[in-house]
Amino acid sequence: MDHVPSVILGLCSYTHDSAAALLVDGELIGFVEEERLSQEKHTHEYPRRAIDWLLDEAGLASGDVDAVAYNFRPIQYLLESPAALGLAVSATTRNRALPRAAGFAKVAVRTQRRLQALGRSFPGADISSIPHHRAHQLTAFAASGWNESAVLVVDSLGERQTTTIAHAHRAARPIIRTVESIKDPASLGYVYGAVTEHLGWHRGDEEGTVMALAALGDPARFRHLFARAVPTTSTGFAVDPLYFPPRVLASGYPRTSRRFIDETCPERHLSEPLQDVHQDLAAALQERTEQVMLHLARRARMITGSRHLCVGGGVALNCVSIGRIVEGNIFDEVFVPPAPGDAGTAIGAAVAVHTDSGSQKPVAGVARACYLGPSYPDQALDLTPYPGLQQKTLSIEVAEFLADQLAHGLIVGVFQGRVEAGPRALGNRSILASPLQPGVVERLNDAVKFREPFRPFAPMVLAERAEEFFTLGQEAPYMSLASGVTDNARKHIPAVIHANGTSRLQTVTSSQNPFMHEVLRAFARRTGVPVLINTSLNVKGKPICGTPAMAIDCLANSGLDALLLEGRWVTR
Known part of the structure; x- marks a missing residue:
């Protein structure tokens, strides 16, 4: 250049x-x-x-x-x-x-x-x-936004690499030096995807479903199998080809072996009912993933000497593993980017x-930024294809109005500002509900999201009051970390606590998202609880709604009660 x-x-x-x-x-x-x-x-x-x-x-x-x-x-x-x-x-x-x-x-x-x-x-x-x-x-x-940190990347495959540990510094521009790497076929992402597929879900999409299912199972049943299949080493981990044959970048090559099937269970078709063996297999996979991720984090701490850790790659979406790293007190703070x-x-x-390029200009606009996509503040709404829908422009304080509707039990889609980066809805393309309403989780799964009943819903909470309900001990702005919960949470908001006793929370500050911060404050004034259920504005199998047309379609074809779209209230 x-x-x-x-x-x-x-x-x-x-x-x-x-x-x-x-x-x-x-x-x-x-x-x-x-x-x-x-x-x-x-x-x-x-x-x-x-x-x-x-x-x-x-x-x-x-x-x-x-x-x-x-x-x-x-x-x-x-x-x-x-x-x-x-x-x-x-x-x-x-x-x-x-x-x-x-x-x-x-x-x-x-x-x-x-x-x-x-x-x-x-x-x-x-x-x-x-x-x-x-x-x-x-x-x-x-x-x-840090000046220095360890960086751990764990995914399925990046050319030849599957896992890297790097040390990063920020001078005039970021300087990153990879100090250790693991190459394929040793791949944690490959193993998780293989078991996801074995259990009947789509690899590369529904690993989160397996992570949720794991909370219902007993890892002891297959604990020793995964210890053999994914052994840790002094510098990381390996994968035993007797259980997970080496990857071939072509179709027709199974990712699990006959031995794996014989020692676990036959492949499950999505239409087949879930059995205890499937839950136990998911639980053992998740447990081993957490153990390996903790091992890698300790390795990163030892070889970089850093007190901060950034985690990237597809496996970084395993929020329970990231939560375990935080709880391990290996680092002062752990950060996962929004995407x-x-x-x-x-x-x-x-x-x-x-x-x-050698440019002396520092990179700007990336640090702690997540609302990076298009916005549609003034776009007219064409409801002609949906004769059952009607809209009105709100002339009152919108945050107060929304909080009141949520406190009265409505499930509301929110479409405001710029589209979030990454797979988590963070208040701009969200479905919100009160965690205090009886049966809200069942209603969300059955009539709104159309997904498996065992999947949990995440809470969003005022950052300044998070410690009243969650034990994480650090901010979690991008819904990337699973946290333990307090007795206060167990008493008042069990709807956002998964079967494993954790919640994948999003902490909200006034600087990050002023509107959602005000909604949470207004909801707390009405209920005493500064927590809302927050899930993505979509239904199962569809992406998060990025455009007004997608959001209107989501309202029309789901059990949502209403949609707040840039100050307009759209209902049936």
Whole structure:
């Protein structure tokens, strides 16, 4: 790169969770996942809508883009091909050696072609490929706002890496040095996804369902199996191919072995009823995941010496594991960015190009920012396709009105401000309900979200009163941490406590989200409890509603009582 780029487009595309981010002169203009605009959950399509919105927001055209940062580096895939041939030495893995080598080579070529396609779309821009875990690291560290921390990234696969420990410093720009890494086929994300699939849910989407199911099971039944299948080592962990055969980047290669099936249970079809064995298998998987994550966190503390930890990658979405790290008092504070999965690497990739360019301008707009997508403050609502719906513009204090409706038992969708980054609704695209209403969890699961009855709902709480109900001991602004609860919570708000005795809470400050902070205060004045149930504005199988049309459709096709959409009250 022979010049310092002023307009950098960061992309996650062509795999899953497509997203785009835009940096202009080092400042983050915005970030949005394509699914929030296309209505296709986990879409792998080129994020055209996201890019168009970002450029329009900045008043730019595609020809103004100086650099495009892509979140994978093709050569790293290619390096795995010769290594994969080493699997031929063992009888256990011999049949995977050649297809694994071929699969990684094929993905390397495919990724290179994607870079070339980006070059054709942006002929005036430099196209950069960023190592996947570096993009994760920069996303997490830049979002933390800290000057120094350890950075732990755990996912399924980033080219060859599955786990990295890095030490990050912020001078004029972020400096991140990877000090230890674990390569595939040792992958915690791979194992969790394999068991998710084995239990009948979609890998890469419904791992959270398995985490919820785990609370109902007894891990003792399969504890020793997972200790053998995922043993810890002095520098991390390994995966036994007798239980989880090495990954092949092609369809038709099961992720669990015949031995795993024989020692656990047959694969479950989604239509089949859940049995105790499924709950116990989920419980043992979750327990082992927590143990390995704690082990990795202690390793990060030891080799970096840092008192702060950032966690990124898909496994960072396992909020119970992150909560265990916090409770372990290994670090003074643990931080997970709002978009720790692959979508968020669009931000990290852009930050990497900005950093590598030698620009002296610090990255701005990333630290502690989560409301980064489009907003629709003045868009007219067309209710013609929904004759049963009606709207009125609220002329009273909106926060007080909403709190009153919630206190009287209504379940309300909220659509306000900019779309959240990441998979958690944080008050701008949320469904809210009172945790004090009898049967509210059952109603939300059965009539609003249409999902499994064992899945819990998360609380949002005034940050200044969180310790009255939750034992976490630090802020949790992005609903990324599972916390223990107090006797006060058990007495007053059991609806937000999962079977494992934890809650995945969101703490809300007046600076983070002034409107939701005022709603919580108003609700507390009416009920004495500064806590609301907060779940995402969508139904099962659909993405969080990113546009007014999506929100109206959600109201019309679910059991929501009302929708508060930018100061307008929409009801049946």
